[in-house]
Amino acid sequence: MSVVTQTSPAAAQDAAPEREWRPPSYWPFVIPALVVVLAVIIFPWLFTIWMSLNEWKVGSPTTFVGLANYLRLPNDPRFVEAVGHTLSYTVLSVVLPLILGTLSAVVFHQKFAARGFLRGVFIMPMMATPVAIALVWTMMFHPQLGVLNYLLSLVGIPPQLWVFNPNTVIPSLVLVETWQWTPLVMLIVLGGLAAIPTEPYESAQIDGATFWQMFRFITLPLIMPFLFIAGMIRMIDAVKSFDIIFAITQGGPGSASETINVYLYSVAFVYYDLGYGSAIAVVFFLLIVALAALMLYARKRMLWTEIASGA
Amino acid sequence: MTPGLINPRQILSQIGLWLSVLVIVSPAILFFLWMASLSLKFEVDNAAYPPVLIPENIAWKNYADVLASNRFLTYFTNSLVVTGAATLLAMIVGVPAGYGIARMAAHKSAIVILIARITPGLSYLIPLFLLFQWLGLLGTLVPQIIIHLVVTVPIVIWIMIGYFETTPLELEEAALIDGATRWQVFRHVALPIAKPGLAVAFILAVIFSWNNFVFGIVLAGRETRTLPVAVYNMISFDQLSWGPLAAAALIVTAPVLLLTVMAQRQIVAGLTAGAVKGG
Numbered sequence: 001m002s003v004v005t006q007t008s009p010a011a012a013q014d015a016a017p018e019r020e021w022r023p024p025s026y027w028p029f030v031i032p033a034l035v036v037v038l039a040v041i042i043f044p045w046l047f048t049i050w051m052s053l054n055e056w057k058v059g060s061p062t063t064f065v066g067l068a069n070y071l072r073l074p075n076d077p078r079f080v081e082a083v084g085h086t087l088s089y090t091v092l093s094v095v096l097p098l099i100l101g102t103l104s105a106v107v108f109h110q111k112f113a114a115r116g117f118l119r120g121v122f123i124m125p126m127m128a129t130p131v132a133i134a135l136v137w138t139m140m141f142h143p144q145l146g147v148l149n150y151l152l153s154l155v156g157i158p159p160q161l162w163v164f165n166p167n168t169v170i171p172s173l174v175l176v177e178t179w180q181w182t183p184l185v186m187l188i189v190l191g192g193l194a195a196i197p198t199e200p201y202e203s204a205q206i207d208g209a210t211f212w213q214m215f216r217f218i219t220l221p222l223i224m225p226f227l228f229i230a231g232m233i234r235m236i237d238a239v240k241s242f243d244i245i246f247a248i249t250q251g252g253p254g255s256a257s258e259t260i261n262v263y264l265y266s267v268a269f270v271y272y273d274l275g276y277g278s279a280i281a282v283v284f285f286l287l288i289v290a291l292a293a294l295m296l297y298a299r300k301r302m303l304w305t306e307i308a309s310g311a
Numbered sequence: 312m313t314p315g316l317i318n319p320r321q322i323l324s325q326i327g328l329w330l331s332v333l334v335i336v337s338p339a340i341l342f343f344l345w346m347a348s349l350s351l352k353f354e355v356d357n358a359a360y361p362p363v364l365i366p367e368n369i370a371w372k373n374y375a376d377v378l379a380s381n382r383f384l385t386y387f388t389n390s391l392v393v394t395g396a397a398t399l400l401a402m403i404v405g406v407p408a409g410y411g412i413a414r415m416a417a418h419k420s421a422i423v424i425l426i427a428r429i430t431p432g433l434s435y436l437i438p439l440f441l442l443f444q445w446l447g448l449l450g451t452l453v454p455q456i457i458i459h460l461v462v463t464v465p466i467v468i469w470i471m472i473g474y475f476e477t478t479p480l481e482l483e484e485a486a487l488i489d490g491a492t493r494w495q496v497f498r499h500v501a502l503p504i505a506k507p508g509l510a511v512a513f514i515l516a517v518i519f520s521w522n523n524f525v526f527g528i529v530l531a532g533r534e535t536r537t538l539p540v541a542v543y544n545m546i547s548f549d550q551l552s553w554g555p556l557a558a559a560a561l562i563v564t565a566p567v568l569l570l571t572v573m574a575q576r577q578i579v580a581g582l583t584a585g586a587v588k589g590g
Contacts, residue, residue, distance in 0.1 A: 029411030047438035104335045120575030127571040131539040132560035281434035
């Protein structure tokens with residue numbers, strides 16, 4: 001997260017208590033929000049943890065069962081499968097938008113007419129209502145009447161079953177996710193490109209560097225931190241992806257596209273097994289935190305190898 | 312680009328640039344064009360092979376049908392009430408909080424917002440669903456308004472922290488020395504300067520609340536559906552043809568798309584500042 005430079009926090013804390021208008025009387029500004037955050041974010045979290053330790057089904061009495069709900073998880077084939085689906089979906093939905101978003105950012109970094117307007121058009125997929133988008137994609141994926149198979153036939157590719165085939169459902173959903181979220185990567189990388197000074201390019205041009213060389217050896221290293229932030233945000237969103245998957249396939253066909261989030265929905269609000277659902281929610285959250293930590297670790301390692309190789 | 316100075320290399324790179332712009336913008340443009348096309352075609356044209364982009368007979372009737380159904384008006388009002396209330400409450404609560412956090416330099420508090428950003432929306436639903444059930448609120452719009460705060464409050468706080476950190480302190484300090492209270496300083500000095508930030512926070516909160524789907528499918532009853540939930544139910548239950556379905560989808564998302572193109576500058580600023588997204 002990019003935290004803007006702070007206004008000397010040390011000075012605020014170390015200020016002598018004699019100066020009477022200095023002590024932080026800003027609390028009243030924060031208290032209403034604190035109450036809301038406690039009520040809708042902190043309380044649900046604590047309550048979820050408590051519920052995960054109970055056998056808690058709607059309509060039957062609850063009993064404390066300790067970690068039993070958590071111990072169910074590794075032996076639940078649907079959950080294990082859902083973890084696999086989530087990971088493959090996430091990897092694809094991070095890598096593809098990252099590549100396409102970076103390329104788009106390089107284009108949007110150039111000067112051309114109506115750039116602001118076109119940037120607005122470009123980010124429409126990520127702002128549009130996901131369910132509305134999902135509905136149109138469902139029509140486009142239709143094996144007989146869908147426009148995608150028609151487009152494939154124009155270039156001589158046989159018709160596909162898209163989301164109706166267990167083998168192609170995840171790549172098809174990733175196609176939607178990529179279409180939807182490439183703009184966010186583009187915006188973040190564009191911010192990075194704007195911060196690069198022009199001097200390195202000028203001297204590289206004098207040395208006769210090609211466009212690709214300049215991209216590889218000047219642009220890419222300098223936008224790495226931004227790519228990393230974009231990758232992190234993309235990872236968090238892709239793991240949690242729900243609207244698109246649920247509205248297009250509901251986890252089907254069978255359970256071929258059932259991710260953890262979709263399975264969590266079924267457990268909690270179709271089977272009303274709230275205790276087990278809470279355990280899934282907790283583990284799911286920890287998984288997201290673990291993935292984020294892993295990325296941070298990888299980033300550190302990467303920095304070290306960069307230093308070691310003198311880049 | 313000066314006329315008379317014709318440099319073939321420059322022209323070539325201009326053509327290349329425009330081609331690349333066309334390539335990267337076309338997935339968005341073609342998709343929404345196709346969406347509009349689907350919504351304006353009769354059943355015959357939507358089932359035609361090869362597909363038709365612009366039909367001979369335009370089916371305005373699809374839109375009339377959607378708008379004429381009295382349920383649609385209910386759902387539209389629901390969406391308006393939920394998004395309006397959740398955004399207003401978030402602004403009332405979140406703008407002063409953003410100010411306080413920025414002035415106290417309480418950066419640790421951002422962790423709570425980070426947690427809210429990472430947590431899947433469904434995990435809030437399980438405990439809050441039970442709570443609303445106990446309180447007997449499930450038939451009303453109140454649960455949805457409250458749970459949408461999960462989306463809107465962090466967005467507003469996050470953007471306002473960032474914004475107030477960049478506004479100058481000198482004026483505020485001068486006003487404090489002149490004997491103004493902190494509230495007066497906030498109300499009359501800080502807030503007027505922060506208007507662009509308020510706009511960004513407001514627009515993003517509205518969009519992400521309007522688009523929210525997951526809270527509605529659990530908490531909404533037949534009478535309390537918001538538009539995204541209503542559209543989803545159209546796919547799964549009603550045996551409707553594609554035309555009216557696409558028209559409904561376009562009506563639901565049209566306000567957001569208009570806002571995106573009109574306020575793209577604010578949206579881009581807000582998204583790159585915090586890269587926030589709800590749910």
